[in-house]
Amino acid sequence: MHPILIIVGKEIRDGLRNRWVLAVTLLLAALALSLGFLGSAPTGTVKVDPLTVTVVSLSSLSIFLVPLIAMLLSYDAIVGEVERGTMALLLSYPVARWQVVVGKFFGHLVILALATTLGYGLAGVTLQIAHGGIDISAWMPFIFLIAASILLGASFLSMGYLISALVQERATAAGIAIGVWLFLVVIYDMALLGILVADQGHIITASVLNIVLLFNPTDVYRLLNLTGYENVSMFAGMAGLSEQTRMPVSMLFGVQLLWIVAPFTLAAAAFRRRSL
Amino acid sequence: MSSSASTSALRSPTTPLADQAGTTQAGRPVRGVALFPQNETARAVAAPVLLTKVTKLYSGQAAVDTISFALNPGECTVLAGHNGAGKSTLIKLILGLTRAESGRVSVFGHDTGSRAAAAIRRHIGYLPETVALHPSLTGQETLAFYARLKGLSTAGNAELLARVGIAQAARRRVGGYSKGMRQRLALAQALLGKPRILLLDEPTTGLDPASRLLFYEIVGELRNAGAAILLSTHALAELERQADRVIVMQRGRKIADGTLSDLRRHADLPVRVRLTLQDEIIDTPAGWQRAGPHRLERSCAEADKISRLQEALSMPGLTDIELETPGLDEMYAHFLRREDN
Numbered sequence: 001m002h003p004i005l006i007i008v009g010k011e012i013r014d015g016l017r018n019r020w021v022l023a024v025t026l027l028l029a030a031l032a033l034s035l036g037f038l039g040s041a042p043t044g045t046v047k048v049d050p051l052t053v054t055v056v057s058l059s060s061l062s063i064f065l066v067p068l069i070a071m072l073l074s075y076d077a078i079v080g081e082v083e084r085g086t087m088a089l090l091l092s093y094p095v096a097r098w099q100v101v102v103g104k105f106f107g108h109l110v111i112l113a114l115a116t117t118l119g120y121g122l123a124g125v126t127l128q129i130a131h132g133g134i135d136i137s138a139w140m141p142f143i144f145l146i147a148a149s150i151l152l153g154a155s156f157l158s159m160g161y162l163i164s165a166l167v168q169e170r171a172t173a174a175g176i177a178i179g180v181w182l183f184l185v186v187i188y189d190m191a192l193l194g195i196l197v198a199d200q201g202h203i204i205t206a207s208v209l210n211i212v213l214l215f216n217p218t219d220v221y222r223l224l225n226l227t228g229y230e231n232v233s234m235f236a237g238m239a240g241l242s243e244q245t246r247m248p249v250s251m252l253f254g255v256q257l258l259w260i261v262a263p264f265t266l267a268a269a270a271f272r273r274r275s276l
Numbered sequence: 277m278s279s280s281a282s283t284s285a286l287r288s289p290t291t292p293l294a295d296q297a298g299t300t301q302a303g304r305p306v307r308g309v310a311l312f313p314q315n316e317t318a319r320a321v322a323a324p325v326l327l328t329k330v331t332k333l334y335s336g337q338a339a340v341d342t343i344s345f346a347l348n349p350g351e352c353t354v355l356a357g358h359n360g361a362g363k364s365t366l367i368k369l370i371l372g373l374t375r376a377e378s379g380r381v382s383v384f385g386h387d388t389g390s391r392a393a394a395a396i397r398r399h400i401g402y403l404p405e406t407v408a409l410h411p412s413l414t415g416q417e418t419l420a421f422y423a424r425l426k427g428l429s430t431a432g433n434a435e436l437l438a439r440v441g442i443a444q445a446a447r448r449r450v451g452g453y454s455k456g457m458r459q460r461l462a463l464a465q466a467l468l469g470k471p472r473i474l475l476l477d478e479p480t481t482g483l484d485p486a487s488r489l490l491f492y493e494i495v496g497e498l499r500n501a502g503a504a505i506l507l508s509t510h511a512l513a514e515l516e517r518q519a520d521r522v523i524v525m526q527r528g529r530k531i532a533d534g535t536l537s538d539l540r541r542h543a544d545l546p547v548r549v550r551l552t553l554q555d556e557i558i559d560t561p562a563g564w565q566r567a568g569p570h571r572l573e574r575s576c577a578e579a580d581k582i583s584r585l586q587e588a589l590s591m592p593g594l595t596d597i598e599l600e601t602p603g604l605d606e607m608y609a610h611f612l613r614r615e616d617n
Contacts, residue, residue, distance in 0.1 A: 006424045010410070017412040085408030089465075092371045092402035092475075093425040096394050275374040 003095040004103040011107020021115050024069055028119025031065070032058055036127040051124055051138040055145050058120070059225040062149045063218050066116065067156040067181055073108050074160025075177035078271055079170050088276050101268050105161060112153045120146050148224045148256075155217040155259035156181070161267040165274065188216050210247060217259040224252045322385030324349060324473045324504035325370055330379035332365055332528075339365040341528040342379070347473065347504040352495065354515045355508040356608055357525035363508040364405055366525075367475050370506075371402060383473065398426050401471030405478045405508075407462040411451030415442055415461050418450055422465045440464045441490065456487055463491065467498070474498055474505045480514050492518060512604045522604070524611045532611045540601060543610045546575035548600040549584050554593035561591070 015021050036054040078101070081087040090100060124142050128134050160177055167173045192212065196204060204212070213219040227247070325347040332340040340362045347353055355363050368374045369381050372388035383400070386392045409418055415437060420430045437443045440460040442453075450458065459482070466474065474495070480488050495518060499505055509515050512522070522539055524532040532539055551564075551572040560566045567573040576584045581599075588597055602610075 001424055003425055006421065010413075010421055013417075014410065014412050085404055085406050086410060088368070088371075088373055089402065089404050089408060089462075090425075091373055092397060092400060092404075093422065094395050094398040094427070095425060096391075276368065 003093075003099045004106070007095075007100060007103025008107045008110065011104055012110050015107070015111035020073070021111055021118075024112075024115035025119040025122075028065070028116060029123045031061055032120050032123030033126060035061060036123060037130075051127060051135075051142045054124070054127060055141050055225070059145055059148075059222065062145070062152065063221060064185055066112075066149050066153045067185055067218065069115075070108075070112060070153040070156035071160045071177040071181050073112065074157045075164055075173040076170060077104050077108065077161055078164040078267075078274075079167055079173045080164070082274075082276060083170055091276065097272050098268050101161065101165070101264075101271050105157065105264060108157055109150075109154055112157065113150045116149050116153065117146055120149070145225055148221055151253070151256045151260070152217060152221040155256060155263070158260045158262075158264040158267065162263040162270065165267040165270040184216050184218055189219065214255050217256060220252055220256050220259065223247065224249065224256070322382075323347065324384060325506070326380075326382045326385075327366075327369070328380045328382075330366075330369060330376045330381055332362075332369060332374065332376045334365075338528045340369065340376070343525075343528075343530050344379075345523060345530065345533060347506055349472070349504050350499060350502045351520045352499045352505040352507065352518050353521045353523060354512065354519040355506055355523050355525065356510070356512045357508075358510055358612075360527075361510075361525040362528040363510075363525060364477055365528075367402075367477050367506065367508060370473075370475060371397070371400065398469065399472045401466035401468065401474045403462055403466040403474075403476045403479050407455075407458045409450045409458060409461060412449060414447050414449050415453070415457075416446040418461060419464055419468070423468050426469045428469050436464050436467060437461075439467075439494070441487075455482060456484055459483060460487060460490075463494070467494065470498070470501065470503075472503050474503050476505070476507045478508055478510070480509065481511075488514075512608045516604045519604070524608060526612055526615050529615075531615050536604070539607050539611075541578045543602070543607045544577055544579075545602040545606060545610055547578055547581050547602070548573065548575045548598075549581075549588065550598040550600070551588050551591065551594060552596040552598075553591065554595050561587075 032054065035057045036051075078087070081090070087100075091097065120142070124139070125134070128138070159180060163173050163176045163180065167176065192209075196209070213223060227249075323346040327346070328344050330340055330343050331338055343362075343366065355366065357363050365374070369376055370383065370388065372381075372393055375389060381388045383393055383396050386396055410421075413421065416433065419433045419437060423430050423433055434443065434446070437446050440463055442457050442460050442464070445453065445457060450461065453461065463479070466476070476495075479491060483491060495505060495507070499520075507515055507518065512519075516536075519536060521535050522532065523530060524539075532542065534542065550567065553570050553572065556569045557566055557572065560572065564572045564574045574584065585597065585599075588594060
């Protein structure tokens, strides 16, 4: 078997054994369910599938939660193994360093994808059954949401790996990871909002704003979800916005992939040079 | 204790005390020829491990200072030195975990940083100083994980676990193992695939006597099978029986290298000869001391040992000869002291 696959398998087994997958799945399912039931309460008898409404609130929640989970999984990935000494032993085997990081990354990605799909998927099925039966057509935006969430998670995994490859101590990695999370998830948008208000549209036009938003993977995720599907953008009150900021979904996907590949490449390069 | 040391010195191949690297370097394989392990000739000439004037700095200080030596097949080399003498760094250099600032480290003729060296690590067994294993895996799974990484089948794993005496715990998670069991499991992973180079970093610290005996037995087997073994330790006496050759390090520099008898000769610590005679001694021979009515004693230089023994054999009524050679610890202390002065 290829060394990368062996390492992927080991990481997944670790994730299942230490209940990571279980805990994250339950957390995501519980939140999706509560949002689903609470969110659909006002719509009441309106003929809207609960899933479509849930996608809107769930995407706002995922922006906070999925990156946090990804950071928690990844900040420890390299520096933790180096500190515990398992990395030295692993690298004494016939594996290249890049194979180790690639294997671990995909292992973590599978864990994250599994938990997201299971958690949101279970919640989605439950919601539909509670509202009178499965409606396949409403699933498209929901599946789109799950896929976009996994991509968002992957970009933060990748940033977590970069942090983990660069620092010398676990505690430092944890601190920086939380800092990066806070900046990208909370501070970036708030600062942007402040600037927009102050600027009154003189310098920062809609097209400039578009570009600024691409510099943050959480905003790319927001744009993907809120403009990706007509229905969704309508319920999100973003119908007008999506007219203005229409960027092709393929381009948004491309940018998000860049947010995964670029930090990961840097992480692999940093790990390659690292002295153990 | 001391007599056994001298027998192991006799058994071991004679290794020149002088720098070994020079002799083996001539046999370095021509670039592009050494396709280990298919190429038998390349394997024959390339030393399992060869260090040539290797220097490694840690924040400006030399952790390893212009060190040269080669490890030979079928030879168990003990790397002795205090904590911080550079032993672990040396092992990490051989494994390619860290790069040297200058000099060359090669394994079977390939630089440790090269692409080929990664594949060659298949033939290296490594036991780290602090045993770190994944707590959520069972013993069996741990060994299977490492066996697959070496490209081996997991068929021989159960046997290997039984060999190190943890077969009954194979299905339990490593997190619940005692320290001794973890050490045994770590030893098992180092033995996977019958390595031709075995690097053991302080393997016997914290081992109970039973584990230690088992450990010596396994190391002895591998050495007899032709593996090049490097054992690092700060308690040299523990490994006295295992050592075919000793390298003493201090503050990153090699201060002694040779077989036990080489080192003994080099240290020139006195050898004590004790004789027991049948008759009561009346005239004490010149140079000898009377140590009781039937016993004579004298200390002599290592070089004089044979002539003193011949002299003793010519004495009438000789019933017993005792020879007390300096132990490893005494020699080790001597070398370290000499460097301090």
